[in-house]
Amino acid sequence: MNEPKKESVENSKRRDLLKYTAATIVGAPFIKSARAAPVEINMLAWYGHGEPDVVGAYEEANNVKFNAKYYAGGDNMLALVSQSPPGTYDLILSDAEFVLQLNEAGYIEEMDAAAYNFDDMLHDDFKQFPGHWKDGKLFSVMVRGGHLGVSYNTNAMSAEEAMSYKSFWKPELKGKVGHFDWHLPNLGMMSLLNGNGANLWDLDKTGWKELQETTMSLREQAGGFFDYGGTFNSLKNGEMQAMCGIGDWITGVLEKDGAPVASVIPKEGGIQFTESYSIGKDSSKAAEVQKFIQHMLTPEGQLRSTEMAAYPGFCVTKGGLALLQKENPKEAQRSGQVEGAVNEPIRLINEGRIHYRNIPVQQGLEDWNDFWSDYKNA
Numbered sequence: 001m002n003e004p005k006k007e008s009v010e011n012s013k014r015r016d017l018l019k020y021t022a023a024t025i026v027g028a029p030f031i032k033s034a035r036a037a038p039v040e041i042n043m044l045a046w047y048g049h050g051e052p053d054v055v056g057a058y059e060e061a062n063n064v065k066f067n068a069k070y071y072a073g074g075d076n077m078l079a080l081v082s083q084s085p086p087g088t089y090d091l092i093l094s095d096a097e098f099v100l101q102l103n104e105a106g107y108i109e110e111m112d113a114a115a116y117n118f119d120d121m122l123h124d125d126f127k128q129f130p131g132h133w134k135d136g137k138l139f140s141v142m143v144r145g146g147h148l149g150v151s152y153n154t155n156a157m158s159a160e161e162a163m164s165y166k167s168f169w170k171p172e173l174k175g176k177v178g179h180f181d182w183h184l185p186n187l188g189m190m191s192l193l194n195g196n197g198a199n200l201w202d203l204d205k206t207g208w209k210e211l212q213e214t215t216m217s218l219r220e221q222a223g224g225f226f227d228y229g230g231t232f233n234s235l236k237n238g239e240m241q242a243m244c245g246i247g248d249w250i251t252g253v254l255e256k257d258g259a260p261v262a263s264v265i266p267k268e269g270g271i272q273f274t275e276s277y278s279i280g281k282d283s284s285k286a287a288e289v290q291k292f293i294q295h296m297l298t299p300e301g302q303l304r305s306t307e308m309a310a311y312p313g314f315c316v317t318k319g320g321l322a323l324l325q326k327e328n329p330k331e332a333q334r335s336g337q338v339e340g341a342v343n344e345p346i347r348l349i350n351e352g353r354i355h356y357r358n359i360p361v362q363q364g365l366e367d368w369n370d371f372w373s374d375y376k377n378a
Contacts, residue, residue: 038063049093054304093143103140146313147273147314151243153242153260178225178239178244184359191211235250249311253311272355302315325338
C-alpha cells in the first residue's frame with residue numbers, strides 16, 4: 001500500500017492563506033471602516049442649499065455631513081437664530097440685507113478676508129457688499145444672487161405688458177395675482193412703481209403713505225399669499241396668472257420644466273436678492289465652514305449653486321460664470337448669463353435698473369410687516 005504524498009510547503013501556505021481570506025470575508029460585516037465619522041455641520045439656509053445636488057459631492061470628498069434647517073424670509077431666519085443658543089448653527093446663509101442685523105446682535109463671527117478670492121468677483125459691489133464689512137472686518141461672503149421683477153403666465157400676459165408693475169392691475173387678472181408672502185420684495189416693487197428708484201427703501205412719511213395706498217389698491221386683484229411651495233404650485237397649475245414678489249428663482253424652475261411662465265425686469269427697475277454665507281457665533285466647526293465657503297466660490301461650487309434644483313440663481317464669480325457657459329450653455333442663455341442678453345445680470349446692475357434688496361431706512365421692519373398683515377387681512 002502506497003503512503004500518501006506529503007503536502008508541499010508551498011501548498012500548505014496557499015491552503016492557510018485561503019482559510020484566512022475566507023474567514024476575513026465572512027467576518028467583514030463586523031469590521032469597522034477605517035474612515036472616521038463625518039464632521040457634522042449645522043446649516044441654516046433657504047431650502048435647497050443643503051441638498052445633495054449642491055453639497056453631496058463635497059460631503060463625500062471631505063467627509064462632512066450638512067444638517068440643514070430651512071427657512072423662508074429674513075425675518076424668520078432672525079427669529080430662528082435669536083431663539084437658539086450660540087453655537088447652534090455653524091453656517092448661516094442669509095439674505096445680504098440681514099447680515100448687518102446678525103452682526104449687531106452678535107450672532108456671527110468675524111471672517112478671515114484673506115481666505116477668499118474677492119478679485120474673482122464679477123462686480124466691484126460684490127467685493128465690498130453693503131453690510132458684509134464693518135470697520136474693515138469681514139462678516140459675510142456673497143455666494144449667489146438673483147433678480148426679482150414681474151413674473152407671469154405667458155398665456156395671460158405678453159412680455160410687453162409685463163414690462164411694468166402696472167400689469168398686476170390688468171382687469172383680466174382679477175383674483176389671479178399671487179403674492180410670495182414676504183413684505184420686503186412685494187413692497188419694494190410697489191415702491192419702484194411709485195417712482196422711488198434708488199430710494200425705494202428710504203421713504204419719508206409721504207412716501208410711506210403713498211406706498212401703502214398703492215399696495216392697497218392692488219388688494220382686489222390678489223388671489224392668495226403663498227410660501228415657496230404654494231408659489232411654485234399656484235403658478236404651475238395656472239391658479240395664479242401673475243406673481244408679485246418673485247422672479248426667475250421660481251419661474252426658472254417651472255420654465256425649464258416646460259411651463260408657460262417667465263420673469264422680466266420691468267422699466268421701473270428690479271430688485272436683487274443676494275445670498276451670503278456667515279460663520280455662526282461660537283461655532284466649533286469654523287475651519288470646516290471656511291473651507292466649504294471657499295469651495296462655493298470655486299468654479300465648481302458656483303456651477304452647483306447656479307444649477308440648484310430648488311431654485312436657480314446667478315454666478316457671482318468670473319470663474320463660475322465661465323464654467324457655466326462651458327458646461328451648461330443652455331442654462332446660461334436661459335438665465336441671461338451670457339454677454340448681450342436682455343436680462344444679463346451685470347449689465348442690468350451697471351445700467352442702474354437693479355437695486356439691492358435692503359431693509360426699511362425710515363421705518364422699522366415691524367412697520368412694514370404690520371402693514372403687510374393689514375394688507376393681507378383687508
